Amino acid sequence: MADPSGTHDIAWRLLRTMILIRRVEERLARLFADGEIPGFIHLSIGQEAIAAGFGACLAPADTLASTHRGHGHCLAKGVTAAALIAEVMGRDTGACRGRGGSMHVADLSVGMLGANGIVGAGVPIALGSALAHKTLGRDAAAIAFFGDGALAEGAVYEALNLAAAWAVPLVFACERNGWSEFSPADRGFAGDLEALATSFGIPYARVDGDDALAVHAAVAPIVAAVRRERQPRLIECVTHRVHGHFEGDPQRYRPAADREAARAADPIARLLAKLGGDEATRRRAESIEAEIAAEVDAAVAAARAAPGADRVAAAEDVYG
Numbered sequence: 001m002a003d004p005s006g007t008h009d010i011a012w013r014l015l016r017t018m019i020l021i022r023r024v025e026e027r028l029a030r031l032f033a034d035g036e037i038p039g040f041i042h043l044s045i046g047q048e049a050i051a052a053g054f055g056a057c058l059a060p061a062d063t064l065a066s067t068h069r070g071h072g073h074c075l076a077k078g079v080t081a082a083a084l085i086a087e088v089m090g091r092d093t094g095a096c097r098g099r100g101g102s103m104h105v106a107d108l109s110v111g112m113l114g115a116n117g118i119v120g121a122g123v124p125i126a127l128g129s130a131l132a133h134k135t136l137g138r139d140a141a142a143i144a145f146f147g148d149g150a151l152a153e154g155a156v157y158e159a160l161n162l163a164a165a166w167a168v169p170l171v172f173a174c175e176r177n178g179w180s181e182f183s184p185a186d187r188g189f190a191g192d193l194e195a196l197a198t199s200f201g202i203p204y205a206r207v208d209g210d211d212a213l214a215v216h217a218a219v220a221p222i223v224a225a226v227r228r229e230r231q232p233r234l235i236e237c238v239t240h241r242v243h244g245h246f247e248g249d250p251q252r253y254r255p256a257a258d259r260e261a262a263r264a265a266d267p268i269a270r271l272l273a274k275l276g277g278d279e280a281t282r283r284r285a286e287s288i289e290a291e292i293a294a295e296v297d298a299a300v301a302a303a304r305a306a307p308g309a310d311r312v313a314a315a316e317d318v319y320g
Contacts, residue, residue, distance in 0.1 A: 057220045
């Protein structure tokens with residue numbers, strides 16, 4: 001059947017991105033457990049619909065600043081699985097030659113400004129990129145991802161103020177999963193995000209962040225308006241965090257019912273259900289799974305065979 005809106009094609013594109021993010025992170029979890037990854041990793045399993053929905057709306061010229069939970073954003077913006085996995089494994093073939101690791105992956109060639117190990121610190125970086133877009137006359141938007149914990153950070157408030165005062169093309173994207181590290185987010189943020197945005201004159205929207213099609217439908221006009229009007233917008237994406245704050249977190253602080261609700265909200269399963277349960281859908285989904293499994297296997301094999309980060313060159317690129 002014809003699909004004049006293109007929704008069916010978009011749905012499959014979103015599904016592929018979400019499966020790629022999920023399978024890469026599941027492999028990273030195993031590599032971490034086996035001691036093949038230095039340092040900590042923070043997984044976005046359960047939150048793939050947000051990254052995929054945004055990624056499908058962004059052009060190469062658009063820029064994105066992420067969080068410590070940024071693997072999905074990287075992949076959705078165009079960082080390859082091979083470059084991401086090698087970087088997280090500390091290999092010289094990684095996106096940052098193994099010098100950034102999981103929390104600082106960046107690839108300016110695709111507009112990925114970087115993940116960030118400091119809560120809320122990516123927001124002012126995205127603000128600077130938005131100001132550059134405006135100053136240089138680019139037809140581009142910047143995206144600032146942040147989570148619940150960043151709502152208590154002064155840098156976010158300052159960025160909201162400056163984005164409105166300077167009238168820059170910046171989308172504030174809150175991934176609200178209900179948790180700020182090990183505590184319910186409402187213990188650290190007493191305000192209301194819509195009221196906060198309104199106080200700065202920034203238009204606000206809210207979306208089910210576990211519904212990839214809903215995220216895409218909400219984000220597409222927002223990004224278009226930000227590019228066109230050179231004004232900031234804020235969107236709150238309500239989602240669920242399946243794994244703990246960091247990989248290996250036993251989550252003893254978290255009620256079992258909340259963990260079960262997070263698993264039940266699986267955005268991949270939800271989109272597959274919308275696509276239907278017919279044989280053709282099943283075969284196409286299996287084909288995508290097989291393609292991505294081969295891609296991830298190849299990326300891991302290449303990373304294992306690559307040299308580690310070059311310590312002699314570690315100071316390169318520190319200064320422009």
